[in-house]
Amino acid sequence: MSLKPISAPSPNYNKRRGPIRHVVLHYTGMKTGQAALDRLRDKEASVSAHYLVEEDGRLFQLVDEHHRAWHAGRGYWRGEGDLNSASIGIEIVNPGHEFGFPDYPEVQILTVIALVQDILARHGLLPEAVIGHSDLAPGRKIDPGEKFPWDRLAREGCAATLPDTKAEGEPAALLKQIGYSLEPGLKPVVEAFQRRWRPDRVDGAVDAETRSLIERVASLG
Template identity: 50%
Template structure:
């Protein structure tokens, strides 16, 4: 893989060893705009890599340095995720710059092929568990939507990057007989929150389906149920939460 060095001034020293991989979309009108922003010292943002639509890769921060891509975030009880992670920005307008008809812009085949190769390269060099390969929306669900429900997580997982589950093919703990909705207060809500927290989401089990719970459910759906990003935990969502919780616990 050919990687172009395009240094950003926006980095500092790590405080922890690398054990996470965080995927983003740029959410800007063009890749060039994102490139310029990630190298702008006044912006105070950066990533280790920028991946263009045609598969070109720019390295902006050395992997042994702390790039500024995750912001305020948490996963599996850890914070300061910039110190723990490699960040990849993938050129895609996302929710901020949808297609003329309103749909989200696709990720081109060449881009995803290059992403898979880049991820394998990163994973070969660092001890990153499959349960710590995340999207920005996983680690900051109240404020981020990237890399979006249009991102091909399933394709990456089938290439050995992250975890996927076809729920129809798996045994799962029995979900309750009805779904859960924002505003609910019950032991079932607490159990769902506990499962989401154990997967990694920053969600303290309270038993109340509050705004944070809704945001976390929506982030979970973006990752594992991209055809139903509602924030409401219907039966399929509850079952998928149980499946992913079981797979993450096993890992």
């Protein structure tokens, strides 16, 4: 797929404080893509992202990648507390949980895949660098949500693939090893993990299946 972003500049950015290490995927959580685009470009809102992917597959670029867009907010991942500086943010148009949370359209996911593949290649990043907003802010954020097709992205080299190997240790320690902050408490962190790795049941319980998945993901290193 040929990527031809539509320029839609946002004034909401500043200077990065470090190298790009991650790609963060969000959903917009607003009724329409236009409403989201307007907000991300509103100086008074003080929020932005590098890219926005519409439901019909159109790709908008709001902030140049070398700038620090304001998409992640408070959060933590793998020792990094300033995810805005350390990541490229992609907003995916979807009304989210507040407005019925529809499935992500195929044409939209195709654009997301092409964009992420391009970003990873240009910045020399591994698929494991791609995370969800809920991963870095458990308990505060739940996007891109349990309907996001992480397994599809993994097959396309755009997200971590679940390994067969297992790491040894207690769930809390392994979740910290994966990259999560335990500050929000174990249950919100487990819920964030489940949204990514067991989206059919997000209950925050460390049952046998969840524990096994935690051990497998932790073995990625």
